[in-house]
Amino acid sequence: MTTHAPTTAYVLTAIGEDRPGLVAALAAAVDEHGGNWVDSQLALLAGKFAGIVQVELPDERAQSFLEALPALADEVGLEVEATVAGDPGEVAPxxxxxxxxxxxxxxxxxxxxxxxxxxxxxxxxxxxxxxxxxxxxxxxxxxxxxxxxxxxxxxxxxxxxxxxxxxxxxxxxxxxxxxx
Known part of the structure; x- marks a missing residue:
């Protein structure tokens, strides 16, 4: 029986000046911390890239991921904020x-x-x-x-x-x- 490390779901909001590589940089940060890109909605509006992304991260790597996010602003101009995802609970009919x-x-x-x-x-x-x-x-x-x-x-x-x-x-x- 395989046991999986506990994970936490986060919702990331990202915004920056449109340029190539923004999604790749964010995806690399998620991957480098053992995370899984679960769901997203990304858009280009008035020259700005904006996105909402749901990721799951192993609990033991989550803090280092959160600490790495501000570097994306310096590296590629992408401001990213993370919040713990809410419990989707049971969807009512x-x-x-x-x-x-x-x-x-x-x-x-x-x-x-x-x-x-x-x-x-x-x-x-x-x-x-x-x-x-x-x-x-x-x-x-x-x-x-x-x-x-x-x-x-x-x-x-x-x-x-x-x-x-x-x-x-x-x-x-x-x-x-x-x-x-």
Missing amino acids: HSALHLHLLGQDRTGMVREVASALRSQGATIDGLRSWTREAPEGGGMLFEAEAEVRLPADADQDGVREALETIAAELMVDLELDTTE
Whole structure:
């Protein structure tokens, strides 16, 4: 029977000026300390590289890993912060929706949609948004996609109605699909 050394899960947040080698440097630091890269979301926004990474590290190597992280700022310009990951616990029964929104860009759109979702007990598990030029000089468009988790007892029609009300107020197109 093989026994594994105890490990601790960490969530790393990283940000730096975009340049080649940032992910490689972070991955090397994880690997050099016996860690495992578990999950990540990485993006380039306005010339900045930003990422969230979940890693697992052997407990006996975790402190040296944490002490090595500040060197990444000097070596490659990547600021990294680490926090111990929360206990995912048991996921309560739920349903999921995929939301897609498109309309003329204006301030407050994310706040309005997020508030409508919160009022229905929904949680945003993932959100990606961007702006782009509208065809034929029509100004800027705002587009967003979100993965939304609803409690098992949530009224999907109520959620849909709350979002459609916001969509009408914001004058945006809104699509909602049930995901399984």
